[in-house]
Amino acid sequence: MAEYRVCGQVAGICAEAVVSATASFELCRIIEIPVRHQFVGEQMPPVARALAGVILAFQAFAALAADRPTVALTVRADRLFLPIEVNGRQTEALLDSAAESSLIDPTFARELELKVSGHETARGSGGEQEAQFAQVSVHAASVRMKDLTVAVVDLSDISRRLVGSQVKFILGREFFDAARLRIDIDGGSLQVLTRAEPVSGLALALTDHAGIESMPVRVEGIAAAAEFDLGNGSDVLIGKAFAERNGLLAPGRVIATRSGGGIGGKRDREVLRLSTLELAGSTFRDVDAAVDAMDNAGELNVGVKILRHFIVVTDFSQHRIWLQPR
Secondary structure: OOOOOOOOOOOOOHHHHHHOOHHHHHHHHHHHOOOOOOOOOOOOHHHHHHOOOOOOOHHHHHEEEEEEEOOOOOEOOOOOEEEEEOEEEEEEEEEEOOOOOOOEOHHHHHOOOOOEEEEEEEEEEEEEEEEEEEEEEEEEEOOEEEEEEEEEEEOOHHHHHHOOOOOOOEEEEHHHHHHHEEEEEOEEEEEEEEEOOOOEEEEEEEEEEOOOEEEEEEEEOOEEEEEOOOOOOOEEEEEEEHHHHOOOOOOEEEEEEEEEEEEEEEEEEEEEEEEEEEEOEEEEEEEEEEEEEEOOOEEEEEEEHHOOEEEEEEHHHEEEEEEOOO
């Protein structure tokens, strides 16, 4: 089989193109320029110059991608962890898109010799918990966040009860606000994208509920807003008010009682079985949903158990999410 190449004004462009892109061989065959003929600068036929431009564009794109390496995601107990640096110290963070603020455990804060101040009450899915505040610099994937104010909260309960290992840091929505992210849960990867790159999947508009981004779903045919919560490794949550309003708590609908709750402690919740949950064109059947009786509960809260069936691209600053079924 004949080989062909085109040499542009950048030394080595042809050799690099052949090696780096399998499609370049087919493209070169189309213009039918044999290997023994090399064209430089103005000697290049127009189609050859055009191809050289395409190759340069591919090289620039490859260089851009090299600056944004894929970060490995680890899934434990249906929760997502990624390597980060906090004030230059390497550690692991639990990823939580529904946490309005990132959180650091007091033990880790002392290790970093952070200056801690203030006293507030933090409210999580389990209830209320005391919090203080500190400032840190965080490097996650290719995103750098300087002078980030984080809540200093005791994470020992969720470490023991929900994860089974020590959680030192919870990376919250500041990370999602800072970048467009591609998250492949079952593929175990996270990557920062530019807005110039094409995105696959169905685009959904996000709306805000109590500081949490929510996406449109249908529950047994009823339209609802579901909080996008990568920190939820348990059942789908359904707000009690929403369930009552739509007859989903009718006699006989409750199938069990299970314990749950995150920051703030353990909570026992009634569990319903939803016949259908529709999200981004996909239908999930016989979905267990725990009833959230807290007064600030959203209509629904969808976590890792559902979202792992998609490749997810988030852009919180543009209030958009893309979901591509795996």
